[in-house]
Amino acid sequence: MAKQLLEDDLWELVEPIVPKPKPRRRRYPGRKPISHRQTLNGILFVLKTGIPWEYLPLEMGCGSGMTCWRRLRDWQRRGVWQRLHRLLLNKLREADKIDWSRAVVDSTSVRAVFGGAQTGPNPTDRRKNGSKHHVLTDGNGIPMAVSLTAANRHDVTQLLPLVDAVPPVAGKIGRPRRRFDRTQGDRAYDSELHRRELRRRRTRPVLAKRRTPRGSGLGVYRWVVERTESWLHQNRRLKIRYERRPDIHTAFLKLGCALICHKCLKGSFC
Numbered sequence: 001m002a003k004q005l006l007e008d009d010l011w012e013l014v015e016p017i018v019p020k021p022k023p024r025r026r027r028y029p030g031r032k033p034i035s036h037r038q039t040l041n042g043i044l045f046v047l048k049t050g051i052p053w054e055y056l057p058l059e060m061g062c063g064s065g066m067t068c069w070r071r072l073r074d075w076q077r078r079g080v081w082q083r084l085h086r087l088l089l090n091k092l093r094e095a096d097k098i099d100w101s102r103a104v105v106d107s108t109s110v111r112a113v114f115g116g117a118q119t120g121p122n123p124t125d126r127r128k129n130g131s132k133h134h135v136l137t138d139g140n141g142i143p144m145a146v147s148l149t150a151a152n153r154h155d156v157t158q159l160l161p162l163v164d165a166v167p168p169v170a171g172k173i174g175r176p177r178r179r180f181d182r183t184q185g186d187r188a189y190d191s192e193l194h195r196r197e198l199r200r201r202r203t204r205p206v207l208a209k210r211r212t213p214r215g216s217g218l219g220v221y222r223w224v225v226e227r228t229e230s231w232l233h234q235n236r237r238l239k240i241r242y243e244r245r246p247d248i249h250t251a252f253l254k255l256g257c258a259l260i261c262h263k264c265l266k267g268s269f270c
Contacts, residue, residue: 004060005044010262011037017083018075034063042068044259047252050236069248076251085143085254086167088261092142094171097264099139103180103203104225105162105189107134108233109151116244120150131241133232133253136162138180140270141224143232143257148250155188160197182206184221231269232256 018036042062046053053065062068075081092098112119112129122130130151136144145165147158163183168176182204189207198205233239235256243249264270 004041005048006037006041007262009266011040013087013262014040014080014084017080017087019078019080034061034067036071038062039068039071043072043255047235047237047255050240050242052242072251073248076247076254081251081254081258082167085258085261086169088258088265089142089144089167089169090171091265092171092261093169093177095265097140097270098142098169100177101181102139102206102221103136103144103163103166103183104139104141104222105134105136105155105159105183105185106222106225106229107132107155107158107188108229109133110233110239110241112151112241114242114244116241116246118148118150118246119241120152122151125151131246131249133229133238134158134162135225135229135232136166137225137228139221139224140264141228142264142270143228143260146253146257148246148253155185156191156194159183159185159189159191159194163198163201163203179203186222228260231260235259 015036021033021036038061042056042060042065045056045060045062046068053069056062056065056068089098109122109124109130109132111122111125112131115129119129119131121127132149132151132153134147134149134155138144145162147161147165149158166178168178170176179201180203183198184206185208187208187210190210191207195205195207232253235252237252238256241249260269
């Protein structure tokens, strides 16, 4: 029997967010549609195992792989995964688990075996086709924002988009918060223009400079984002990009971030 991956407490958060199923006319009897909970369990199974959609085990009761794929696509269009991520961030702030003293940025490359949009020659993989996952975390490694680009895009091009993509996080009395005290990154983010833009956004840039001796000390803090990237890539569907469509891979990426936040909220991670 395939393992059921969707936990009850996570479904309680997801259920109010997903669109309600359309009412059925009784005069047209037929096979009932698969429930949202069952299809989400199938989506999680594909995310975790990396199997093709058509190989979903029938005993899971999640319907066909195409049904799960359509729900993933439709919910991505409606912003379900973004709202789930933000809801979990609100709960993490309410529990005082977000470290606002620093944001840490980094990227990692993955191979794109079937090509598609937002792919390009990977300079670290003999120019094979690939994509990049750009991640911004808090000081504890909680993913705050992610983006997807081609593997040949420079890291610094996603620094400001990641900072701007951090949602306003509620959970406390007063205004929601979205800015960190400082933003840290390695030599790939060395840019005076971006340092000025970060200061304008009221976050102090702590970016390593190129052509300087090693040993800046940033590695003491940067390891949290590298750990988060390894958590993301424990989901086999994110370790290698199989999707031609970038919106489907982005949906998996955002869902992976939501799962990490849920684990951090329960105390399993972070």
